[in-house]
Structure formats: C-alpha cells, structure tokens
Amino acid sequence: MPRYFFDIHDGFHQRDDVGTLCEDVQAAALQAKRLLSAIAVDENPAEGERQTITVVVTDEDGYAVYSAALAFVGTWLLR
Numbered sequence: 001m002p003r004y005f006f007d008i009h010d011g012f013h014q015r016d017d018v019g020t021l022c023e024d025v026q027a028a029a030l031q032a033k034r035l036l037s038a039i040a041v042d043e044n045p046a047e048g049e050r051q052t053i054t055v056v057v058t059d060e061d062g063y064a065v066y067s068a069a070l071a072f073v074g075t076w077l078l079r
Contacts, residue, residue, distance in 0.1 A: 002060055004028040006035055009054040010043065025057075025065050032057050032068040040070050049074030 003019040022028040032055040039053055050073050057066040 004031070004060075004065070005058045006032055007056045007058065008035075008039065009056065010039065010051070019060075025059075028057050029066045029068070032066055036068050036070050040072075043072075049076075 001021045001023060004022050004025075005016040005019040007016050008014040020028075020031060022031055036053060036055050039055075043051065043053060050071075052069055052071045054067060054069040056064055057068075058064050
C-alpha cells in the first residue's frame with residue numbers, strides 16, 4: 001500500500017514526515033478532506049475574520065497529488 005503525506009498550511013507550514021498508508025490516491029484525497037474538517041473544528045481565525053486551511057497531499061516520490069482547502073470568511077452585518 002502506498003504512503004501519502006499530508007502537509008498542513010494554516011498560516012504556518014506543518015510538514016508530515018511520517019505519512020499514512022492509503023489504498024490509492026482517491027483514499028488519500030478522502031483522508032485529506034477528513035483531516036481538513038477535523039482541523040477546522042478546533043481552529044479559530046488567527047487574524048480577524050479570514051483564514052484558509054489547506055492540506056496538500058504528496059506521494060512517496062514527493063509529488064503533490066491533491067490539495068484540499070477550507071476558507072473561513074466572517075462578515076459583520078451590523079452598521
């Protein structure tokens with residue numbers, strides 16, 4: 001089973017040096033989506049009302065094969 005690496009970008013770069021075994025690239029993409037939603041549960045926008053969290057999946061050869069991103073944008077509606 002191939003190993004995929006899930007680097008997280010959320011204002012900082014967190015490199016995955018261990019990786020996760022996944023059946024194929026589609027399973028790795030699903031894992032990236034799950035990871036992204038798990039991160040979002042505990043994240044609050046660090047600066048103001050905007051933040052983007054990105055998970056970049058690379059294969060064992062170091063090639064980026066998938067990217068998932070979640071953007072938070074808050075807008076005040078009060079005048």
